Amino acid sequence: MNKSLAGLPSWTLARMSMGAAAIAVAGLMAGCNASKATEEPQKPAAQLPKGFLQVKPESVKMLEIAPVADPQGLQMAWAPAHVAFVEDRVASVSVPVAARVVAVNAHVGDMVKAGDVLATLVSPDALRTRYEVAAAKTAHDVAVVEAQRQQNMVDKGVGVEVDLRAAQAKLRETSQELTRAQGTAALLGSGGGDRIELRAPRAGIVAARKAVVGDAADPGSALFMIGDPQAMNVVAEVFESDLPGIRLGSAVQVNLPQLAKPLQGKVRHLGATLDKESRRAAVVVELSEQNPALRPGMQAKVGVQLSNLQEMLIPVSAVLIKDESHSVVYVQHENNRFEARTVTLGRPTRGMVPVIAGLKVGEKIVVRGGLLLDGAASQLL
Numbered sequence: 001m002n003k004s005l006a007g008l009p010s011w012t013l014a015r016m017s018m019g020a021a022a023i024a025v026a027g028l029m030a031g032c033n034a035s036k037a038t039e040e041p042q043k044p045a046a047q048l049p050k051g052f053l054q055v056k057p058e059s060v061k062m063l064e065i066a067p068v069a070d071p072q073g074l075q076m077a078w079a080p081a082h083v084a085f086v087e088d089r090v091a092s093v094s095v096p097v098a099a100r101v102v103a104v105n106a107h108v109g110d111m112v113k114a115g116d117v118l119a120t121l122v123s124p125d126a127l128r129t130r131y132e133v134a135a136a137k138t139a140h141d142v143a144v145v146e147a148q149r150q151q152n153m154v155d156k157g158v159g160v161e162v163d164l165r166a167a168q169a170k171l172r173e174t175s176q177e178l179t180r181a182q183g184t185a186a187l188l189g190s191g192g193g194d195r196i197e198l199r200a201p202r203a204g205i206v207a208a209r210k211a212v213v214g215d216a217a218d219p220g221s222a223l224f225m226i227g228d229p230q231a232m233n234v235v236a237e238v239f240e241s242d243l244p245g246i247r248l249g250s251a252v253q254v255n256l257p258q259l260a261k262p263l264q265g266k267v268r269h270l271g272a273t274l275d276k277e278s279r280r281a282a283v284v285v286e287l288s289e290q291n292p293a294l295r296p297g298m299q300a301k302v303g304v305q306l307s308n309l310q311e312m313l314i315p316v317s318a319v320l321i322k323d324e325s326h327s328v329v330y331v332q333h334e335n336n337r338f339e340a341r342t343v344t345l346g347r348p349t350r351g352m353v354p355v356i357a358g359l360k361v362g363e364k365i366v367v368r369g370g371l372l373l374d375g376a377a378s379q380l381l
Helices: 010-042 124-156 161-188 240-245
Strands: 052-054 064-067 076-085 090-094 099-104 117-122 195-199 204-209 222-227 232-239 251-255 263-270 280-287 299-305 312-315 320-322 326-332 337-345 352-357 364-368
Touching: 076 240, 076 280, 117 222, 124 161, 232 240, 232 251, 232 263, 232 299, 240 280, 251 280, 280 299, 312 364
Parallel strands: none
Antiparallel strands: 052 337, 064 364, 076 232, 076 299, 090 222, 099 117, 117 195, 204 222, 232 280, 251 263, 251 299, 263 280, 312 352, 320 326, 326 337, 326 364, 337 352
C-alpha cells in the first residue's frame, strides 16, 4: 500500500478500490468496442445468396464473359471437299473380252461426242466371237431353207409330218443361237475381225483414262470415264461427330479458291460408312446452280447447316465439373456478382455443347477463366 494512503480510513479505501475496478471494466469494454468497430468495415454490406460470390473489378478483367447466343443462329459444320461428276451422268467404257490396246485417241480433259472412237484394241476372243456369229447365221439360213422345204412337201401331200416338226425345231434352235452370238458380238462394239473400237457412249469430257498402248485389258476393266460437264456435285468428307446434325436437304455453302463468291447447295446423299483412318463419311452436295468454271477434282471447303438449330449452344470451356457429378456454369449478375449455376448438357461437338436446361438466351456467362472463381472444380469436357 502506498504510504500516502496509510492514514486514510478503511471505508475510504474500499470506495476507492470499487472506483478503480469500474474504470478498468469500462476501459476493457471500450477496447472491445473499438476492436469490433475495426472489423465491421471488412464485412459485406449484405449477405450473398448461396452459390453467389463477389468479385473485385480488377479480377473481372481476367475473365472472358459472353452472352448465351440465340439458338436460332446458324450453326455450320465445316469439312474439306472436292468437285466430282454427278454419278448418274458418268459413263464407264470397258472392253468385254481380253484384249490389247493398239491405239488411243482420247485423253483426260478432252471433249468428245457420242460415237467418237476412244481407243482401238485387238483380241483373239473378238475374232472367235465374230466367227461364231457368221457360223450361227449360216446354220440359221440352212435351217430356214430346210423348214420351208419340209413345209412345202407336207402341203403337197408327199412330206412326212415328223420331218417337218424336226426341221422347225432345228430352225428354232439355230435362231436362238444366232441371237445369242449376235448379242455377244454387239458387246464388242464396232470393228471387224480381231479389232475392237471403243466408242464414247455419250457426249462429255474424259474424266479418267487407263488405256495405254501395249497394255493388256482384262474383261470388264474400265478404260475410260466420261462425265457430263454440266452436271457437277461436291463431295464433302464430314467428321463422324458432325453427322448426327446433318439431314437430307440441309443447306450447304461451298467455298472454292477459284471462285470469288461461294456456291449454294443442299445435301443429296449421306454416306452410310466411315473411313477407318479419318473417321469421316462422304456427304454428296447437290449445287443449286452449275458453274462453268467447275472442274472435277477441284478442292473446296463446305459448310453444312446443322439441323439442331433449336439447341442452345455454349463453349465447352464455360463448363466446370463440380464434385465429379454435375456441371456448373458461372453466370454474371450486377455489381460483379457471379452465380454458380447447375446446368443440364447434351453431347459436346466441335468445341460447343448444347444446353438442355439451366440457362436463358442473353444471360452472360464466364466462357474462360471459370477455374479462377472455383478452384475446387475441374474442366473435363
